[in-house]
Structure formats: structure tokens, C-alpha cells
Amino acid sequence: MSYGTDSDSDKEFIAQAMPAFISEAAEQIEAIETLLLELEEQPDNRDLLDSLFRCAHTVKGSAGIFGLNRVVEFTHHVETLLDKMRDGDIALKPDISTLLLQCNDQIKFLVDTAADESADTPEQKDTRADLVIQLRAHTEGPEPAVVGSAAPTAALGATGATVATGPCVWSISARFGMETFRNGMDPLSIARYLSGMGRVVSVRSGVDTVPALVNLNPESCYLSFAMELETAATREDIEGAFSFVLDDCQFDVVAPETQDRKLARAIEEMPETPRLGAMLVSVGAVSQDKLDQVLSTQQQTRGMPSVGKPKLGDLLEAQAGVAPEVVAAAVAKQQKLRDNAPSEERYIRVQADRLDAVINLLGELVIAGAGATLLARATHHVSLIEANLQMNGLIEEIRNGTLGLRMVPVGETFSRFRRVVRDTASSLGKEVNFEIVGGDAELDKSMVEKIADPLMHLVRNSLDHGLETPQERLAAGKSRAGHLTLSARHETGAILIRIDDDGRGINRERVLQRAWNRGLVEQGVVPSDNDINMLIFEPGFSTAEQVTNLSGRGVGMDVVRRNIEALRGSIRLNSHPGVGLQVDIRLPLTLAIIDGFLVGVGASKFVLPLESVVEVIEAADQHTLVDASGRHVLELRGAILPVVRLRTLYTIESSPPDRVSVVVVNSPRGKFGIEVDVLLGQHQTVVKPLGSLFKSLRGISGSSILGSGEVALILDVESLGALVTAEQQSAASRAELPLGTPVVQQVKAIASV
Amino acid sequence: MSSQVAETAYTAGDASTMQCLVFQVGSEVFAIEIHTVREIIQYAGITMVPQMPAFVRGVVNLRGAVVPVIDVRARFSGLKSTVGKRTSIIVIDAVVEGGHAPLGLLVDAVTEVVAFTQQNIVVPPQFGTVIPKDFIRGMGKFGDEFLPIIDPARAFDIEEMALLVEHDR
């Protein structure tokens, strides 16, 4: 049967499908890297190894469909090594781990340039050839001693020089995919080809997988076979028989001494089949008849109270000759399923813009619901109001679920950094313990993507400038290896990401000197410690020398800060010279439907995040005081809190009401009060960002559409608090009181002036 | 006469006419290419955003989207416009980082749609235009007069306006 050349429609299909292949392959490649790094920590973890193999196999398979021979060939070599690792013939040592990481990079290069042959430079070809040599060096090393005379010791073929010390019996099973015939392939040819490689000990085709003739689509393929082949050929050669049906066909080539291991593996890879016996039968570890026999034995003994009920697994081992290893795997699988931990999480790929459309509609639904509630209340119709409440409750549930769809754990992005840290530290001759904390914290997908680069830059910065070499550290009385922690946690309405290192911290003298040299600060002027630290974010601060290959590349710290501010976030530095540096990045969770508290000032309405609201004081006049500088403060159970008057802050023109109210809120800087005209109650609201036109606006973090259709502005408690503190500080300095003097004393002092 | 230059400023591509929306701002008349216009809404209340310069009138709710509204008169002349019976908001597709976003333009009236042929569009004069020359794509012949055809990407450049907002404070 001839394997036809691609027709035009095939070529078109391939061109269209290529981007999807590249993106899916990219995911696999990323997963490979993560798995490799995890394996370094847990070299004996079988699951990781299996997942690793599967990823590589998937890439190879898909590349096969697209005829991307370079990818297929190269990945095949990698797979060979991975397979040996799976069989336990090769252990994962650091040099192999490094080799595999480099190979993964090469695979990435090959996939990225899949569409463009010309991108494959001679240097890349050399690199690739070198990697293949290294891979082969490992896979063609001396075979470990294996029990049993049938052990294959064939060295895997270098070109033509296959040294076989004897044929052995391979178990080959294949299940062909439905499209096999349509893709121009024929399982019979493959079977024939295999039989030509040696002596077929046995071959059997399955009939169970084929539909009855009346239901059969003759052009679809439902064939499968299991073959035992005695051959001196290498695994590569055997698998080569399937190279044209890589994606269509599920096949397995097993050397006999690992038969049990193969069964054990097959069990591990199975989808849920909780019954122990069924699992073993379906992988062929035991026949149905034998199982039935054993089960009836089990049944019989059950009736005897003095004898403890024998475990099925034990019986199968003892009576049906199932290897203990296989039984153990089945039992483990059962346990896993019982524990309800999904052995593989299932995902669906969803187009991001479709999800956005749904979320927008959901937002409108929330607003419409709020509008309906208002109208229902106005009718005073009890059952209508109740029906509305029920509806709003459901809407809230949908909202919680849907918003969650866009959220991804930051840990996924953080994990990418492991590789960078590893390679960077290594190339700098530094030793680093890298820890990720709070990877479960979730952030909107788009934000996570935008935060990745700035974070990477900051991490590199820590490695490059912050952490010292082992010698320097020891000399300083520190541990040999530096510590770098990337952590994430939620705060009210925001997420806090922290990069913490125990390096040298920021060298303020040098920073100040440079700032003077570059005219960023007037010569001779010494700003506060914090201000000096923040100078590193000024554009024009980093120089060519400063910008090393690692942390530079034209991406300065000023760009980092700008990127973070573009997300309406903020960045703060906490540096202890000689001890370390903490970089805190605070990002608001802007994409949300939040629970808010609605207030009115004049004709304008504002929303406060409900989680910040501590208490409300209606008709607060008796509590508010005015200090001698005219600043409003609030006396609350003995404490004096500063008060922000929205009316004044936002110059709202309209006559003030007779009585004002105050909402007491909690901010990272402490409690303060917000004076408003009216309190309008709790209100669920969709947060709509205001757009880049308003990015310099302080005190407002977004807008929201009320049920009435009006737009209300959402107050940003943290920056409002900053305004208040600034006021406090300037009032205090005016009164010449030391900073940090408790407010009460400040007010009294001011009042007494 | 302002522009004797017969050069056409508008390179049509395929279309030989440019469809434009004509609108009034104060006593001046302008035009804007219709393909950037998403819709025209009547003025029905705008939410004021505090601490903004005069040309940022506020935001408006457009079927669930919060759209900023630029006071075109204030943008062009610094004078705030007063709301009248025919005050409208032209919603255009403005270019923002990563794509497009709606932007509202507060004008005193929207009068008509006009199709300018290629020959009827000329290069704006070096000086003497009521608004900066950069804001104008070309001058469209409209009866005896020439109307400035606004280039929204320049006249309402979000980045530029954001900078103005920042420095205004």
C-alpha cells in the first residue's frame, strides 16, 4: 500500500492547524520543564516520570502528523532516554537533568521554527547533533544486569552497527485509531512489516473493538492486535514500524522482563475502574476465568467467621499467579481513586474572548438583577420581592463560579521561574534555595500574564545584584546558599506578591552617588532611606555596566514599575543592608464583582469595598471634631481617627446636607473615616476599570454601574488612606511634633496652640 | 482663500469617497470619518469624575460599559461646553494599548452625514486652522467652505490626554 503524498487540501489543513499545534506543543514543552525540575527534587517519583514521557510522546506524535521530521527525529532520541529512565535502567542524575533541560530547549526551538526551515542555523544544527550524541551516550551505555537468560543486551543501533547478542521476545500491542484508513495507512501492512523482522511467536487481533457489521463504518478503523515477536531488532526498529501512524495508533512495545512493570504501569494509566479484579483483567494481568475462580474462593471464605476475609489481592497473587508488583499497583490505583484525588486533572480549552463575553454578560445580569430588585421593592409586593431575592441569590452563585473561571493560581507562573533561577544562579556561580509560597493564590489570567515579566526581572535582579557568592556569604557569616522566596497572598481586595532575598540589600551610598551623578537628585541632597531605595526605579538609573546580560536587556527597573502601575498596582521596597531585600508588589483584584457599600455625596455616588468597612456612623456630627488646623477628625470610643471629607476632596458643588455620616474603614495604614452625605446601603457591583485616561487618579480604583444605570465611582481605600496620612504628616511637621506621635496627642497639641 | 493647494490629502485606497459625520462645537463645524464612529447617543447625564481637567467631562454608561467622555470644546479651545438641547455624544473607537476601546465625544450638535469625494479633500493649511494642524486629516469642501476632518487618533490620543490629565493635577 503506498503512502500518498499530501494533497492540496491536506496542505491547507496543515497550514491552518499549525498554530494550534505550536501552542499545544508549547504547553507540553513547558510542562516538560516543570516536570524535570520537580524530578530533580524527587528523582524516584514514578508519576512525574510517566507524565514526562507522555508529554514528550505527545509532542512527537503531533509533530508526526504535521510531517515535522526534525521534531520527530530529535524528540525520538529524547523519548528513548526517557523510556530507559522509566524502565529504571537510568537514574536521573544532575547531568542527565541538565541534558534533558537543554534538549527541551532544543525541542522548543524546533517547534517554534517548525514552519520555517531557514531558521535552523548551522549553530543550532551543531547544538542538536551534540545533544543527540550525549543522549545516545547515555542510552547506549552498558545494560544493567537483568535476571533471566532472555535478557536483551542489544546495544541500540548507531548507524548500522547493531550488536545483538541474541533475539528476544517483545510484546507488541497496538490499537489503531479510527482515521487510520482515511490517512492512507493499513494495520495489516504494519503487522506484515513486524513479522518480517523476526519470528512471530503469537499474534491475535481483537474483534471486540469492532462494531457489528450492521453498525460498521467500513472506512473507519477499529482494529487492534497483540503480538509477541522474537527478534534481534532494537526497540527503535520495532517502534519504527509505527512511525507513520504515530498519532492514529496507541501502541506499546515492551521488552519481556518488564512485562509486570508494564502491567503495573498500564494500571496506573487507566481511567477510573475501581474494581480491583476488573482492573487486572482489563490489563491482561489475569484472565476473567481465573478472576472468577478466585472471586468464588473469596466468597466461600467470607461465610466463615473465624477466618478473616482474605483480600482479593492476596488471593490473586497466591492463586492466580499475578505478580505482587502488579497487584500493588492496582491496589494503589484503587486507593487513589477512593481518595478522590484525580490522577489527571481534566481541562477544557476555552477561547479567552468567549469567556470574557460570558463574564460581561454576567456583569450586566448582576446590574439588571439589581435594577429589578429596586423595582420589586417599590411595588411592596412580598412574593415578587422574594422571587427577586431568590433570583439574585442564583445570580450570585453563577457569578462566583464564572469569575473563578478566569482566575488562575499564580503558582503556575511562579513555577516557571525555577528554571530561570536554577540556570541564572548556576551561571553566576551562586547557590540559591528558591522557595515558592502561596502558589494557590489566584489572580485573573490576564493579570498573571502581565505580571510575569516584571516579576522575572525582579527575581533576576535579586540573583544578580542581591545575593552574594557562597564565599562572600560565608565570609559574612551567612549560610552558603542564598535564600530567595517568591510568595503570594491575598489582602483585602488585593493580592500581595513578595520577592524576599537574604542578600546584601540595596547599597544606598552607591545608589545615591549614581543618582547625584545622573542628576536624578540634586548634588548633596540626601533623601530619606526609602526614597533612596526607590531611586532604582527612576528611568535613566541603570547604566550599561549595571545592565548585565541577565537582568538588563533594555528592560530597566523603570519599566518594571510602569508595568505594575499599569495594572493599578504598587511596588514597595524594604531593604536591610547586609541582611536582604523585600520587594512587595500589591495588585488590586480589579476584575471582580465586589460587595460594596454605597454612599452619596451631592449628586454623586461612590462605592466602598464592603470588606474595608468597619462601621458606619449616621448623623455623625456629635463625633466629629475639627482640630486647630481645620482638619476633620473623628472621636470614636476614645480614639481619634482622621477623616476624609469626600465633598472637599472631590470638590463637589451642591449644598451640603444638615447632617453628615461617616464610614469608618480599615486600610493598611490604619483606620480612618470617610465623611459622606448619605449612606445608601450594601450593594453588589460590577467593577469596571476606568481606563488609561484616568490612571493618575488617586483615591478611585474603578467604576460601577448601579441598578439605576448611574455610574458610581469605586473608592480605593488604600490610596485614600495615603492622602490622609500625608495630611497627618504635614500637620504634624507644622506643629513640629515628632512623626509617630499618636494622633490623640497631635490633636491635643494642635488644639492647645 | 485658505488653501490653494489642490493636493489631495486623502489617499483613498479602494473607496473614492470618504463618508463623514458633521458636527458642531461652539460656533465651529467639524467632520469625522464615519468608520471610526460606533454610535451617537443623546446626552442624558454624565457621571463626573473628580480632579479631572475640563476636557474630561466624565464617564457615561453605555449598555454596561463605562465610557469616558471628552468635552470636545474644552479639548479644542479650553472652554467648557454648556449642555443644550442638541448636545450629543459621538462614541468612537479609540485606539488603546492592546486594541480598541469606546470613547465618547461631547459635541453641541450632530448635523449630518456627508460624502466627500477625493477631489473635494485638500491638505489643511499651515496655519490659521482653529485647531492644531496635527488634529486634522484634511479639509473637506462643504458648500463654499472647508471643514476640518478630524483625525481621532491624533485629536483624541488617549496617551496624550492621559499625560495632560496627570500634569494638570
Place this chain on the structure above:
Amino acid sequence: MRAPFDLPADLRIYSAIDTRDALLAWVAEEASAGHDYLQISARDVEEVDGSGLQLLAALSNMETPWHLVETSEPFAQACRHMGFAYWLDKRYLKTQAGDSAS
């Protein structure tokens, strides 16, 4: 004397649909004739591929059992390669020179 179903000379993907239809029709006839087993002849088969064998595998999943009464060399070889050697059952097959059912 009933006639077995004669598989065509070309038992490959190109004729798979036609062969399936013919076979199904014949099965229906045999059923209405009340026969409780089916007889298939591969005497004429010259070219075979997986799809052809698949038809017979599918036939195995129908209600009425079938067996092969005659075979050709190409067909027999294909059965052996693919793992359907058990279809070459000596009890039913007319023996032919050079044919060795496993």
C-alpha cells in the same frame, strides 16, 4: 446446497463499502431463510488489507456465527499476519495445496 458468500477479488478499502453492503444484504437473506450459520468463501480474494479483514471481524459481532469454507493464499496469509489465523479452521475449510491453517 447453499452457496457461500463469495468475497470479492479486491478485499480492500476501495471496495469496503460495497462489500459491506453486499455482505449485509446476504446476511439478511440467510436470516430470513432461517439458516443458523453463515458460510463465507475467500476463494476469489487476491488483494486484502486491514479494512477487508475488519469486515469479517465485524461480521463476527453479528448474531449468526460464520465460518470460512474456502480460502485463497493471499487471504490466508493476511489472516495469519493480522492475527485472525483462527478463521482458517480446518474443520470447515476445504483444504488447498500449500495451505496450512494454524
